[in-house]
Amino acid sequence: MPSNDKIWTAGLVVIGDEILSGRTHDKNIAQVASWLQVQGIRLAEVRVVPDVVARIIEAVNQLRAACDYLFTTGGIGPTHDDITVDAVAQALDVPVVIHPEARAILERYYADKGGLNEGRLRMARVPEGAELIPNRMSGAPGIRRENVILMAGVPHITAGMLDALTGKLEGGAPLKSETIGCWTAESEVAGMLREVESAHENCQIGSYPFFREGRVGANFVVRSTDAGDLAKCVHDLTDGLAERGFEFTHGGI
Numbered sequence: 719m720p721s722n723d724k725i726w727t728a729g730l731v732v733i734g735d736e737i738l739s740g741r742t743h744d745k746n747i748a749q750v751a752s753w754l755q756v757q758g759i760r761l762a763e764v765r766v767v768p769d770v771v772a773r774i775i776e777a778v779n780q781l782r783a784a785c786d787y788l789f790t791t792g793g794i795g796p797t798h799d800d801i802t803v804d805a806v807a808q809a810l811d812v813p814v815v816i817h818p819e820a821r822a823i824l825e826r827y828y829a830d831k832g833g834l835n836e837g838r839l840r841m842a843r844v845p846e847g848a849e850l851i852p853n854r855m856s857g858a859p860g861i862r863r864e865n866v867i868l869m870a871g872v873p874h875i876t877a878g879m880l881d882a883l884t885g886k887l888e889g890g891a892p893l894k895s896e897t898i899g900c901w902t903a904e905s906e907v908a909g910m911l912r913e914v915e916s917a918h919e920n921c922q923i924g925s926y927p928f929f930r931e932g933r934v935g936a937n938f939v940v941r942s943t944d945a946g947d948l949a950k951c952v953h954d955l956t957d958g959l960a961e962r963g964f965e966f967t968h969g970g971i
Contacts, residue, residue: 726889727762728754729781733792733802734871735769745873746791753880758889758943759787769793774805782809782866787887792871794861796837802868803861807845810863817844820859827857852882891943896952899971902964903927904936910958911938918951920944928971937970 730750736742744766751761762785767773774793782788793802807814820842821834828834841858844850851860851867853875860879861868869879900907904925915923921942928935938955942948959966 726759727785728759728787729785730764731777731790732766737766746876755893758892769799771805775809778809788866790868796840803843810845812846814843815846816842851879893941894948895941897970898938899967900964901935903934914954920947921951
């Protein structure tokens with residue numbers, strides 16, 4: 719059952735030289751963040767690190783201590799530069815072992831694809847004591863040990879692993895949100911936004927400016943775990959905009 723008193727948080731470490739070089743455009747941050755919100759867990763911090771063991775260890779140890787959960791994406795495949803398992807095992811101070819269930823899964827998956835080889839067997843390696851996260855897409859499972867969760871870097875495989883984790887992690891009340899769009903420079907209403915947010919301690923207001931059709935505007939996103947508090951904050955925000963002569967649009971622009 720969700721615990722509404724505690725704000726549950728997660729960190730995300732995106733691993734891979736290809737992300738930092740720009741060869742691959744990361745799509746996992748948005749999908750992990752969206753999935754976490756539904757689970758009642760807030761993504762507190764994201765770090766993108768290269769395929770360097772020391773850098774992965776540093777990021778994993780800092781974020782697993784700072785957050786309730788630590789997710790990683792990337793670096794759990796069959797090649798020599800897939801070093802996430804090794805780095806996380808070092809961070810947790812445990813050895814790397816072949817997980818017997820993971821090996822059996824891979825043997826079945828590759829039975830009609832040439833069988834297991836050295837590279838494919840690498841995907842059965844886990845930090846000792848880890849549990850597996852099912853992967854219906856490509857056989858190779860994700861990995862969970864304590865509050866550290868290792869997932870694939872390929873977005874559609876990551877999505878499948880998140881689906882397998884749905885409802886399995888303890889979290890708080892899911893974050894609700896409502897968007898109000900307005901054709902105004904955010905600087906013109908910055909003080910009012912601050913006052914409204916201060917008056918509703920269970921709500922946060924994010925301001926996201928844009929420039930379209932030769933005009934400046936902004937979308938104001940109000941977030942809260944409580945539907946009643948959210949409605950009151952939105953009411954005061956729209957009243958504040960109306961008092962200042964600004965037209966607004968529910969749902970954003």
